[in-house]
Amino acid sequence: MPGEVLNAWARIRKNLRESAGARLFEQWLKPIELGDSDDDTNVRLTLPSAFTANWVRNHYQDRLIQEFRAAIPAIRSVSIEVRQASAPAVLRVASEQPAESVVAASAEPIERPTLDPRLTFDRFVVDPTNRVAYNAAKALAEPGVPRFSPLFLHSGTGLGKTHLMHAIGHAYLAAVPNARVILMSAERFMFEFVAAIRANDTHAFKARLRGADLLMIDDLHFISGKKPTQDEFFHTINELTAAGKRLVITADRHPQGLDDVEARIVSRLAMGLVADIKTPDATLRRALLDHRLSELPDVKVPEDVLELLAHKVTGSLREVEGALNRLVAYAQLTGEQINLEFAQATLGDVLRGGTKRITIDEIQRAVSAHYDLKPVDLVSARRAVVVARPRQIAMYLAKRLTTRSLPEIGRKFGGRDHSTVIHAVRRIEELRGSDHEIDGAVRSLIRQLEG
Structure with missing residues (x-):
């Protein structure tokens, strides 16, 4: 049955990737390996740490049992265990390679963040409202000793701070392909830390984050008032900055304005570079529209429609881009030509909602x-x-x-x-x-x- 189990596992992995999504699969399910088993009715799956094994056991064991039973009716159970390192293999490598290679051979696979391929530096539209943040992000993404860390980016929703965070990840990995890069929301940080405490395996969580070459935490304001999470976050900041690693943090306000965040965290964040992204004006909104249209050579949008979007969709840049995408999609689906009348009919709710009544x-x-x-x-x-x-x-x-x-x-x-x-x-x-x-x-x- 080993060959049958191996084939079934390949199909199950494919199903898990499709149903769980790329980010969750890469982080939690991809490290699963099929282990040897003396019992043909039991499948043995292994993971590199007690923390990840416990998470998969709590969230996916029932699903895995169902998948294996559907593929091989004789399967009765699925065990999820911590993978043991093979000492003989390490000794054998040690006799043939230098010490650095031994560490690399026995270490877990390098973690890779799920970065949005659209959010790169060359797609970020720069103007005076965001130039400092943009230049700081590019500087931090350069290889070598970082000029500053942490970088703290703050702005309202949809103005570009998450775009810059993903762009840093893309650029740094392009320059240092083997770097350990982690991107997560503050909410995810809190969830994983609490899960590690419950699994009595905080060591793996701490080692993973503090071993990163570049750690990026989005929406820090979500940890406001949560003392245990803030304690761990503070120590993570200290470890990374002391080791000369890169740390990027975003929030919706300046560090001094974060409610119920400990003063020592605010102090550490302020020791790096704090850069804000101001509310965009019509000039930047128009520049964004022109930039996005340059990527769609077959799409024609009249000047008066672009002016309408730039001046009437006054929320975030994300909303401006969304309005353009909606306009183009509707035109392609209906076969109608984009003009001022079509734009007003298609985006009526958006235009009304984004209009500030000026007298x-x-x-x-x-x-x-x-x-x-x-x-x-x-x-x-x-x-x-x-x-x-x-x-x-x-x-x-x-x-x-x-x-x-x-x-x-x-x-x-x-x-x-x-x-x-x-x-x-x-x-x-x-x-x-x-x-x-x-x-x-x-x-x-x-x-x-x-x-």
Whole structure:
């Protein structure tokens, strides 16, 4: 029956990979090996540590018994055990190879993280809101002695911190293929640590994490208030930084703003490099859309649709990219052409949900403050350029950022005619292409109003 069991195990492994998913399979199920058994009715499976064996036993033993019985009805039981090292094999290798090779030959397989192939540095769109974080991430991914560690990235949801974490993993493994790299969420860190405590095998958990060359922990804020997990996390940080290893951590806020996280952890995190990613403006959202479209040469999206997405989908960059993907998918499924009407019909809920209601009064106050004027100046009859140009900018912003009609905008600016508003909008559009100061002022005001 050994050959029959071996064939059955190959099929079962394939089933497990498909049902469990790549990440769970790689971490927990791939290390399982088929062991020798003196009893034809029992299958013996082995794993490299008591921790992993206990986890598989608790989560998959029933499933494994069912799979083996379905393949070979004579099977009555499946035992899950810790794999014993073979001393003679080590001694034999030792006589032929240097000491470093003995360690490599007897060690467990190098752990590999499940990295999203899309989240690389070359697909990350850079601008002033994220440049420091991007440059820091690239620096940490370089081989050699790290210039700093840990790297702490913080931002709101969907702004790119997880993208940078995966990009670091890709770049570092490309430079150091045999590196031990671990990527997990803080929630996963907590779950595995608690499981190790229950299995009375914390040693394997600690050895695994502290043996990493690059450890990346996502969403640290999830361990707030959980003292045992924080204790272990603190010691892990100390071990890795003392050994000159790389540590990357993300959270939704600055270390000082993490509620119920111990002061000693905050202090250790602050000793590295803390980099934030600010809320993107319409310029970055548009750059992201252009970048993604460059990867889809057969897809044509008109300029006015891109402007609509950049200015109306004001949430995270993930939402902007999702809106574009939805638009393209719907167009391909329906065979319709992408235009402004199609975009508004397809993304109606997204556009409504992402729109911040900006008023003309808010625009007038913002422009007045920017140019050190009084709001009344913008609605006055004064025609001096120091007042007329800011007034035109305010009209331009009112047309761009509100749903008010041209006559309504004109009335809000001292009862001016709609043709005056049209002239102002066209003039500012022209100046933005030739006058860097005007363009910079408009960009700044849009960021302020949309923020």
